[in-house]
Amino acid sequence: MADMQPSLDTEAAESQRWAGIYKLLDRSSLIHPKFEPVPEIKEFVKSAKILVIGAGGLGCEILKNLALTGFKDIHVIDMDTIDVSNLNRQFLFRRADVGSPKAVTAAAFVNKRVQGVTVTPHYCKIQDKDEDFYREFAIIICGLDSIEARRWINATLVGMVDPEDPDTLKPLIDGGTEGFKGQARVILPGMSSCYECSMDMLSKPTGFPLCTIANTPRLPEHCIEWASVLEWPNQHGERKMDTDDPKDIQWLYETALARAKQYNIQGVTYSLTQGVVKNIIPAIAATNAIIAASCCNEAFKIATTSAKYLDNYMMYSGNDSVYTYTFQHQKKDDCPVCGQSTTKLEFRGDKTLEELMDYLKEKPDAQMKKPSFSLGGKPLYMQAPKQLEEALRPNLSKPLAELFSSGDEISVTDSTLPFSLQLQIDFV
Amino acid sequence: MDAKTQKYDRQLRLWGSDGQEALESAHILLVNATAVGCEILKNLVLPGIGQYTVVDQGTVTLSDIGSNFFLDQDSLGKSRAQQTCELLGELNEDVQGHWVAKDIVSLLEENPNYLSDFTLVIATAITLKVAEKIAGLCWQASQDGGNQISFVWVKTVGLIGAVRIAVPEHAVIETHPDNEKLADLRIDSPFPELAAYAKSFDFNTQDSLEFGHIPYVAILLKYMEDWRAEHDSKIPQNYAEKNQLKANIRSGMRTIDDENFDEAFNSALRACNPTVVPSNIKELFQDPKCEALTAKSTHFWIIARAVRDFVEDKEKSSGFLPLSGTIPDMKAQTDSYVTLQSIYKTKAKQDVQEVMNHVKCLLERLGLASDTIAVQEVETFCKFSAFLKVIRYRSIADEYLNPKKKEIASWLEDSYSSPLFPQYVLLRASDAFYDDHGRYPGEGENWEEDVDQLDHNVTTLLQDWGITQENAVPKDLTHEICRYGVGSIHNIASFMGGVVSQEIIKLITHQYIPMNNTFIFDGASSVSNVFDV
Structure with a gap:
């Protein structure tokens, strides 16, 4: 009581x-x-x-x-x-x-x-x-x-x-x-x-090159990625995958298993499928x-x-x-959040904007998903809205040197970033 | 997926169903239901240990509920063993909990074999005398060839936590080395099937896609063979030669996009390390337990001996350990990768078969049934044979009776790599203080009066160890221990609870490598140390 x-x-x-x-x-x-x-x-x-x-x-x-x-x-x-x-x-x-x-x-x-x-x-x-x-x-x-x-x-x-x-x-x-x-x-x-x-x-965000997944799978993970990235939209159209739904995981598992069999790859299991698509950390x-x-x-x-x-x-x-x-981890002078100086990046001027985009997706300290770029308030490439994306898409295949000059500061925004990254790009 | 696999999914990814089975067959004894x-x-309990028993004769006090989450206001005045057992039991319906509201010493007097039911004993808040008694019984039981009983002694004093593990022998097969280290590619000494595979690639092909997909293992094998042809069949011997091999590989590249050559280039140095039996595994082979098997030998030692016999049979093994059979991912066409993988796997299987034959011979010689050891066990052993680990802990009796004076002196001198050895000394001195005064330093109101007394215990200890270093244990730190007054602080209890349970999981599953033998954490400076005292 x-x-x-x-x-x-x-x-x-x-x-x-x-x-x-x-x-x-x-x-x-x-x-x-x-x-x-x-x-x-x-x-x-x-x-x-x-x-x-x-x-x-x-x-x-x-x-x-x-x-x-x-x-x-x-x-x-x-x-x-x-x-x-x-x-x-x-x-x-x-x-x-x-x-x-x-x-x-x-x-x-x-x-x-x-x-x-x-x-x-x-x-x-x-x-x-x-x-x-x-x-x-x-x-x-x-x-x-x-x-x-x-x-x-x-x-x-x-x-x-x-x-x-x-x-x-x-x-x-x-x-x-x-x-x-x-x-x-x-x-x-x-x-x-x-x-x-x-x-x-x-560490580098885990991900496999699309060409490996599509053409030269070697690991069970490659087969699972194929099932979830390439085959899912083919078979299910607009419907988004629900990784918490055992039925969806089962479909991915079976699809990955079939591909693995075709290529003689061993090791696709239900548990691995779940681990890969949900990015499970033990x-x-x-x-x-x-x-x-x-x-x-x-x-x-x-x-x-x-x-x-x-x-x-x-x-x-x-x-x-x-x-x-x-x-004691050291404060970074050019930290885009708390630093005093601009973040600098050395990149080749003859590389395209798309190559810069791929680089930023893979770079551990950037980890962007869908970056958009602008220069002095003028958009270079925008992920949305659709019309703007289509209008600017040709810029992706242009070399950087055609879009801006070495030492220019571009703004990069991304849905994963709570801030806009000011990036000074020096051509090398 | 069944319900249990779902519930345990995140941990099964670490220790698998074998590890889980080991946990589920374990029975843990906790002496004293302290916060830690x-x-x-x-x-x-959360990951599903089989059973636990809490032994504690005390009743729940206010200070207990202030630091122990498995007690609440309703528990006040009731049996601490019962209350904690019940609230812990709510965490997992698959675990059986038991409690005994008695003092461990009287339990052991009633039944000297009381401990033999347990896999492992955790002791907290006990005096040195009781610790020595329990530790001795566990040690003796393990020596007598019965079940091994690991002894784990845990202390928390204010912001300091410490744990000591003692078990005569702990052998680990699945040490979980990095996948990269596990790959045993044999570039310096390819077996015939592997050498033939490397030769199947056309390095003069005009097809750049094909060229860019030659697996790096084949590239290394080719460049290594070319090297040997020019160097008296020797692999690169020194730094300059190894760099030359790397340069050769680089020069074979056609475009900078040939990632496969990059991979070969990056693995070249490792490929120049000759394949050998690692020295710690050689030592294991010389161990008396490997030399002189008996019918009571553990599976570990029987298989270890079989592997040794295999290695000595140079015709079959070339003097190498059984092949691990795993290879890393690499730029390659599907077919050539899968073929390479199966070449390594097939050789690994052959090696397992050879080792298995030796196992069967040994079992027969020992008068044991030939199916005593399953082939899966031998497979795992062979896969990890370069990474086996055997830890022989020092007994607590040894720690106290035969102090490692030389090491102690250097631990005290080297405050950079052993900053927490003074804490070890102070925990030892606190036990001596208890013997003198019947209480721990700083427990009472006039806590600062204990500083000199405790310092006296420190001096005595240091003298026993022949330490002449001035200020080896700073008096400010002695003062700090008295400030703590053996107080139980939940954060420290919880930190140590995490560390000790990790160690216990490693001990029970025989996976990963437990520490040897004393771990100390200082919550004031957020640093830790391990000492083999």
Whole structure:
């Protein structure tokens, strides 16, 4: 019976409940001599608004950790619903929750389990919220699997910084995992290296040349790509593929298998088909726990100043023994988001605009999908609207030297980019 | 796809159905339902460990619910073992949880064989004495030829976490090397079918499409053979010669678009490394367990011996390990790629067959049934034979009774590569402090009074190890440990819960390589260290 329970709100109960943390906050340190154990710090932890982006594998862990660190006003934003394949790690969800919004289910679970905490869910895209929303938070922690979303929040937070007003600087803590590996980092927008600064650390986006897929398949992956990229539109016309629909996956699998047989290629399986078309990254609870805890430990140190926070990057690998590498990633002078100078690119003037486009799609630190180009406000190539695209299409096959001069600055926009990239192209 | 495969899809991509089966047959014992202990179990229950048992005689306090997610307000005053067992059990309907509200020491007194039911024992919040007792029992059971019981001892103290693994021997076949490393192309010593394949390409063809699609393996083989013809049958020996081979390849290119030549050029240096049995695998072959098989030998050692016998049969193996049989993707026409792939695969299969014959001979000699070891097991072993790993952990008794004085001195001196060794010393000193005072440093209100006492324990330890270095363990750090006062901080519990569960998954599945033998994380500086103490 609820009324029989001891109150957890009394000061004595509070200090017992948070005994481990309060030792850190009540006691001075010789290692961190600047830290002053004043009561305001505990009050700040209780009142600070923290935003968690993503309620997936990392998000579930982050919410739990923040609640058990003593933060009481936590918000979570996620646009996804729960899938059965989430259950091996997203521990706030049960089989009966499949199909429900992640943010709502996760918030309700933590609110019920940890007395005194309020997690507020936002079941929407991060892009649906404006700067006023993000301005309310003291710290933002990301547990995302999408590069696009990370670039967006990073650019948004960097854009919000007003050097005159320290409150506009929102520390961004970002975590990511793959298999037994992961990384955690602290970004002080405008001050330290931002997400965009480190885009070149990402590996090349996986993709196979169209001619290999069409003419010389060798790997089971080539057959699967053929089925999904070339054969799907042939057979299904306008209908878009739903990679969450087992019927569509089954069709892709069978189609890929038939092609593989024709070419004597082995290894097409249902699981591989799913992995390739959904770009599945292996994920386990253990790694999410490590990275989320690391992110939350940094949030705690930033919020309390009780120890030095991470400056600014930690990598973790558990494949062979346990290895971490902690280092300071350098801010990029010509970072298109937080840098001071223009981004420069050396490219051959006799290459066509289409070749430049392909290059930007493959370049790890660009990762564009459908870039549009303009020069001094004049469009060179636009992906939409249709008439404009058709009118400008001839430009794609022209050499760059015909379209502009060496050293000119062109603007590149792309649906994956939350900003327009100013690119100075020097012909070589 | 069945329901279980769907649920476990993201992890099956890491350890496959064999790894999953191993997890599902494991039974884990958790000694003390601390925050870190429950976090470890969480990360094992979710991926579907078979069973777990929580042993804890305590009742739930306020500070427990402040740091342990698997307790809530309703748990206050109830059995900690029962409450955590139940809330952990909700995570996965396929896992069986058990609890015992007793102290581990009295359990072991009642039944000295209590541990023999378990695959692995996790111990948290125990004193050195109890740790030594449990560790000794696990070690003894493993030595007696029964089931191996891995012992995992975990500590969290404020912002510091540490874990120690002890098991007499841990052998791994599937170490999961990078796919690129796994390819064993034999460019320096092609077997006949491979050499014939390379000769089937016409390097003078006028068809540029055909020329641009000669697989790079064939290009390397041709240029290597041309080289040998001019160099006394030797492959390039030094840097200059290797670069010359690369230059030769480059000069064979017709246009800069011949990606296949680029691929050959980029792989040329590796192709110049002579195919040999790696030194750590040679060592494995010399291991007494490989030399002297008995009917009780594990499959690992029997197959290892069979591989050794195969390697020694130079007529069959040319003195090489069995071929892995995998090749990387490369620019090529479908047919020539598929043919090349099947040439490697066929040779790998022949090698497996030869090793299998040796396995059968060995089994017969040992008086074991010839189907004791399945061909699939031999196949996997052969595929990864260049990457096998055997870890012999030091026992906890050894760590305490025979300290590695030389290594300890150098760990303390080299603060660049071993920044966290002082933390190891302090955790050890804290146990000694407990022996002296019956409590841990910094637990009480007058925490700063413990700093000198703890420093005294540090000095004693360092003296025992013959350390003369001044300020080897900075006193500020000793002060910091007292500041922490063995407080449990959830973030650190959760971090360690993740690390330890990764290690346990590696130990149970016998896949990937676990650390040897002590891992320390410092949440204040966000760095970690591994020491083989």
